[in-house]
Amino acid sequence: MDIEQAYDKIYRYCWQRLRDRHLAEDAAQETFARTLAAGADGGGKRDLRYLYAVARNLCTDEYRRPKPQSLPPDLPAPEGRDGPLTALALRQALDSLSAEEQELVLMRYVNQEPVSLIASFFGMSRFAVYRRTAAALEKLRRALEEES
């Protein structure tokens, strides 16, 4: 896989966890630096799983770190033909999901990772991944309908 594609995926993953563009960029870059230092090249399928694992740990560390001041979430201006309202509503609906469901939705539908990679990353069966992503998507759809 192209390293720039992998970078985009890890950045989105970090942004999902941290909701801050700068922190997400720092975390994504640190993830790559650590992965390359460990001898992987960041391009293979196994390396991608490793990248996600490092990113998850870094984001958890970042989340635990005491913040000097509380800032509103860094949400970039939504783009696309759905319009800003739908994107904003979508993000609010995403917040109604559990952290694991959010990660599943991001990895499966946004980063479009194969089910096998997600299954090995979360340590669950492929069937469980199918079931949980479908349930999360349904939950998201209902949350959106409620909001609208």
Place this chain on the structure above:
Amino acid sequence: MRKSTLKKSLIRAFPDPEPAARRAFVRSLPPAPASHIRFLLGQAGYIRKSAWAASLAVFALALALGRLAPQAGVWAAAALTPFAAMTAVTEGARSALYGMQELELAARFGLKSVAMARLGAMGLAHLILLAILAPLGSAGLVRTGVYLLTPYLLTALLGMAALRRLRGREAVYAAAAVAVLVAGSALLLHVGLDAYAPARFRWWPPVLLLAAGLTGREYWKTIKRTEELSWN
């Protein structure tokens, strides 16, 4: 909202990194370390297709001879293997042939590693093909293997020795001459001395072992020589 629309909207709801920052970061990354296997496979990809085709043609011809003219015996196949060895040896001289040694010495993978990998990749592929051919011989697995491997290694040994001493096209011509010489000798051994007869087999293993040892030594010397090359 339909599920397909929701999935598309999800992709748009997540931000992408700043392209300039991403590009700058990716460029700053050090070159990824390649594993030995990946490096070998990568270098195998740089070996000319004509070299692979020539090797395959030699082995296909040997296979066809064994099938279509079994009376020709293993000596005919043995006389062909030097040409396969020649393709491997001349592949190692490509940098010198095209005057690219200086550039390759300064490249990400040094000339030494590249020469080692290319000679090794072709040699390994040839050994696999020889291993496929050996059981098909009428003289039995071990004897056929020895008959095929001995001229191959002798050609590799003399070819590498020639490449170490000569430069450019001369080296390639010398390697070709060595292949012809060894192939001719393999034929003469059959015609003149009946060297492929079972009674005379006892002479072959010592020659094979000697050729293997000297080829290993020559390979090492060839690789070491690439370290000694220096400009400025």
